[in-house]
Amino acid sequence: MLDIKWIRENEGALDAALNKRGAEPMAATLLALDDKRRSVIQKLQDMQSRRNAASKEIGIALGQKNSELAEKLKAEVATIKETMPVAEQEERDAVAALEDALSRIPNIPFDDVPVGKDEHDNVVKHMVGEKPRWNHAAREHYEIGEALGMMDFERATKLSGSRFTVLTGQLARLERALGQFMINMHTTEHGYTEVSSPLMVKGDAMYGTGQLPKFEEDLFKTTDGRYLIPTAEVTLTNLVSGEILEQEKLPLRFTALTPSFRSEAGSAGRDTRGMLRQHQFWKCELVSITDQESSIAEHERMTECAENMLKRLGLHFRTMTLCTGDMGFGARKTYDIEVWLPGQDTYREISSCSVCGDFQGRRMNARYRAKDDKTLKFVHTLNGSGVAVGRCLIAVMENYLNEDGSVTIPDALLPYMGGLTKIERAA
Secondary structure, eight states: OOOHHHHHHOHHHHHHHHHHTTOOOOHHHHHHHHHHHHHHHHHHHHHHHHHHHHHHHHHHHHHTTOHHHHHHHHHHHHHHHHHHHHHHHHHHHHHHHHHHHHHTSOOOOOTTSOOOSSGGGOEEEEEESOOOOOSSOOOOHHHHHHHHTOEEHHHHHHHHOSSOOEEOHHHHHHHHHHHHHHHHHHHHTSOOEEOOOOSEEOHHHHHHHTOTTTTGGGSOBOTTSOEEOSSTHHHHHHTTTTOEEEGGGOOEEEEEEEEEEOOOTTOTTSSOSTTSSOSEEEEEEEEEEEOTTTHHHHHHHHHHHHHHHHHHTTOOEEEEEOOTTTSOTTOSEEEEEEEEETTTTEEEEEEEEEEOTTHHHHHHTOEEEOTTTOOEEEOEEEEEEEEEHHHHHHHHHHHSBOTTSOEEOOGGGGGGTTTOOEEOOOO
């Protein structure tokens, strides 16, 4: 959430930033809502002041035995008390209207973010590794998995409907191995603290990280008003909501390996084959809580941690700087890591690492006490995938495919596979 004081002082800068994102100007609307909020607050304060003053004047009038004036003042106080609930409701409505409007405004991109409309305007930051060179033809992951007899979409549809997958046998073990490899690497080599957190959260938590109110249609909601997490970013970031941290203890770095749940409301017809875009998938999430001086450097560090995962697996990828029109709602800058998928003959996102500044900190009211002047400042937050397990499984299957249809296990995963060196169809 943006600061209304900043908007009042930077009206043109806000509209320019929204224009870069392809959004309509909102400064005038927000300032009008803030003016109304200020007006009703002032009105209520004036009423409270007059009520208090009149109450004192009643005592003076009675002391002077001026009963006529005392009765007149009592009537005035009674009238104020009767009308105050209306003014108090006007204040609540005005505050709520401004907060709702602010909550739907996306974050301000950094100046070095490339300006563009969509993914076609993203910029390559760097590329790592090389595409595999084979004598045999590439195949898509669902062709490989079904031929192995270990990836079943028909049974998944019978159980749950579309956009679900059933994995069995060695392929199920490979998915589990990938998740364990990721969480172990981030905790033992990259300094993240592992967290086991709930998969259902209250609406306040979704609001804190920006999923609510703007993106409610993308969420799954339970009958008692809780939400299934679309990413562990929600729980890991909200661990500090409402808290005051000491700057000396920052940064905090958290990681979790959890299922994620997404309705994919805006992706009808996209990636309907296979398990590339699912309602339920495993993901290893990375979250950092920092001070304002460290967040940019932390963004580079987090991205490198996610890249290290793919390097260790021997997968070719490129890292993209997203343009203003392709960034997420809460991000000020985002790097997408796109892994090469031979079966699709294209790069696909496998991790997205974003720095959010104090955008989420304000929504969560999460602050830190500066070590020098002891002032309270909102924390800066970052989040990224380290990485999406299902998409990493796809990448391993397509990049390590052998001519006979078997899949070689990358060396980094061998300790997790119980002696298996490749996945092949049972005789």
